[in-house]
Every structure is written in structure tokens, then in C-alpha cells.
Amino acid sequence: MADETAAGFSQGKLKVRLVTPERILIDTDASSVTLPGTAGVLEALPGAAPLLTAIGAGDLIIGGAQGGDQRFIVARGFAEVLPDRVTVLAEYAVKPEEVDKGAAEQQLKDGQKLESDAGDDPRKYAAARETVLEAEAKLGTPGQ
């Protein structure tokens, strides 16, 4: 998303902060951030145009951070992208290897049950879908 007007930033670094209700999980400099937006994955580079988005369940990848790329599984949150910083608020955020697989499998089952029970209620179906996607995001990424 970097363009000429933001050329000054393109060599720079992004300040990335991942904030959960319990604490600031990570606060670092990085060269890129990949966000699981609800409407699709998006990547922010230094100099990106300001953007505000809700984020769904998926991988948050902080590229070029200290100690290499950092990956988190996140769900239910918001992200603000500014030319020089990215702030992610997420109700759920853990390192892939810290995911509670048992709980995630239970969540997947619950979600699937909700989905089959939802009938043609669009609101309930959407909520069930969200639960399933969240569980899949937690399970779909093998620990590293």
C-alpha cells in the first residue's frame, strides 16, 4: 500500500503493538505486518495509508521483528494501521504453540453444532460461523 507520498516512510520501520485485554503482548519494531481482516488478509508496510479494520480469527504475522518473524493466532479485535505504526487490539491472542488444542476442538464442535442448529437465522448463522472459524484458526496452525 506504500505509495510515492509515503516514500519517506518506506525505508523506515513500523512500530507494532499487539494489545489484549490482559496485557500488551508485544511492542516492537517491524518491517511488515500481516493482519487477518474480516474481509480478507491484508499486509501493512511502512508508509501504509491509514486504515481501520475489524479483524477476524487468523494469523497475525509480524515480519522483521527483533528475533525474526513473530506469529500469533488472534481473534475478535480491531487494527489501526498508520504510516508508521500498527496497533492491534484482540480479545484473543496467543502464540501458536500455546493454543489450548483441547479447548479449540471443543469450540469447533460447539460451533458446528450451533451452525447446524442455526436454521435460516442469518444472525445466528454468522455467530456460529465465527466460532467455527476461530476454532479452525486455533487448530489449523501446527505448533512450531
Added chain:
Amino acid sequence: MANVLDLRRRIRSVKNTRQITKAMKMVAAAKLRRAQERMTNARPYAVALASVLASMRRRVEAVDPSTSELRSPLLERREEKNILLVIVSGDKGFAGAFSTNIIRTATQFIRDTQQSDRNKRIDLEALGRKGRDFFRRNYATAQFSAVQQDTEAAREGFVDTHAAPRPNRNRREDVEFLANDDAAKIVLDRLRFEDVRVVAEDIVERYAAAEIDAVYLAYNEFKSVLSQRVVVERILPLISDKEGSLEAPDVKASAEPSDEERQRMAEAAASAGLALRDEEQEAVRAQYEDESKRFGTAEVDYLYDQPAADVYASVLPRYVSALLYYASLESIASEHAARMTAMDAATSNASDMIDSLTLTMNRARQAAITKEIIEIVSGAAAV
């Protein structure tokens, strides 16, 4: 006069008690420090969410101009007929009047609400065992029965299948305690955001289904050891202009501690080696606070990945969860502060008691010695 042996025994027993209360005070002080840290850690999220909410409120109209529908059911303002009151109290005793104060403020609020309008009905929910036990003892427990699908009506097409089925409520009294299992499962000493979120989402769902028209939260606000009060705040509907700051969205009632109580808290903190202000920590906190406040509020036209109104609508329920979680953290900190103060008072009372018992014992011993000498002297004189 009591005999010396008995007094010595009593002194020993009070000394043991003093050791216990002193240990409890130090434990409470350590837990208070940890609770304050958790508040500090949790604050950036809550502040950022409040900021983005305030900013979205300015950018997006609450009512969709094309359909004239509200963006979110949480913005709907209804006449307050059914009220939910959530109280956050302590799990354990030995904390002075901590839970009693909250319960008193809450019951006062219930009484005032009922007096202002006889038709108002109140549901009660409690985080923390003390409040839960009190409600269970003093109010009827709400009864629900499973949803009965009226099959015939459904076949005839009379039932709106789009409405989410909610359990039937058999209401018998104006004030009823909900006894929600999720709320009962919460252990304040090991509070996790996830636990609070489940309770908050249930509240949001009930509000969206119009089962309740307003949600109030009674808890002990904790800004610092010296700045605390019990408040009743309205957290739903989200219509107050003051949102966007975490400070008391809509305070309906409050009870401040007396100067004397405050003084005692400060003394207890000082004797437990707890710094009331930590300059270095505060600077870090202020920096995060400042940056969090700017979340989503830059003076630019944001691009939106989805319609701005959708972002707005999805911030609202998250904000309710964050409010409830942060309020619980504050309550936990004040519980530990109250326990620390109560145990400090108990320790100094025990010391006073030991002093006075020691004095009595010395007198008794002296009296016994004097008596013996008199006996010897008069015995010698008689010979």
C-alpha cells in the same frame, strides 16, 4: 485478680493471632501490588477501545440514514422497565467492610429504583462469592424453563423463526437473582478475561433481545489506594456522551470512604512497604495511556476494510466486555487494599491487647511477690 499463668497463656495466644494477621496483611499487600500491575497491564486495551468507540461515534451516525435503523441494538434506548444490576464484590472475608459496603450501596439502589417506580423489575447478577451469597439468601432465584416450540403455531407460520429462541422466564417477584452459572464459575483470585467475556456476552445478548432495558454495575472503583469509592454505573444502553473515557460512564450512586478510612489505608500501605506512588512506573503508564488514547482517533480519513458502521457495531459489545473486565480488576485491587487495612488494624489491636495484658500480668506477679514477702515478714515477726 487473674493468675499469672492464665495471663501468660492469653498473651501467647494473642501473639499468635498477631502473627497471623500480620502475615495476612503482608500477603494482601503483595496481592494488591499484583492487582495494581494487572490493572496497569489491562488499561491500554480498555483505553484504546474506549477511544476508538468515541472516534467512531463522531464519524458514524447512530442511525443508518438509508433505513433509519439503529446501527446496533446496544444503542437502542428503551423505557427502563426491566433492569439488570451486576454487583462485583469479594470472594472472601477478612477484608473489613469491603463487601458489606458494596452490598449496602446496591440494596440502596434497588430500594430507590423501586420507590421511584413500582413497575420496575430488577434482575440481579453477582461476580464474587460474598455478593452472590447475599443475593441468594435475600432474593428469589429466577426460574427458567426450556423453550417450548409451539409446533402447531410454527406449522401455521405464526412463529417468527428469525427470533433467536430464549429460555422462558417464570417471573414471580419484582426483584430476582439470576444465579448465572458462568458468573458463579468466576474465581476472582484467578480472573481471566475469557471468563468475564462469557458473562458480558450473555448480558449483551439479553439486552439485544430486549429482555432488559438497562444494565447497571455496582462495584468498588479503584484509582489508587487513596482514591476509591463504591459506585453504581449504567453501562447499557451505550448512549452517554461521556463514553470514550473510561472514567465513570454514567454514575448513578456512589459512596466515598471517610477521611479517617483513607488515612488508615495510607498507614497500612506505608507499614506494608507499599509505595503509594512509583514515579518510574507511572511514567511508563502515562506513555502507554497517551498512545492508547490515540487508537483510531487520528485526524485522517481512514480507509475501511468493511463498512465503517460495521466496525462501529462490532466495537460496542467488545467495549461492554472490556468495561466489565476492568471493573472486576479494580474491585479485586480494592478488596486486597481493604484486607490489608483490616489486617493492619487487627495487628495493631493485638499489639494494644498484648501491652495491656502484659501490664496486668506484671501487676499480678508483683502482687503475688508482695503477698509472699508480707507472709514471710509477718511469719518472722510472729516467731
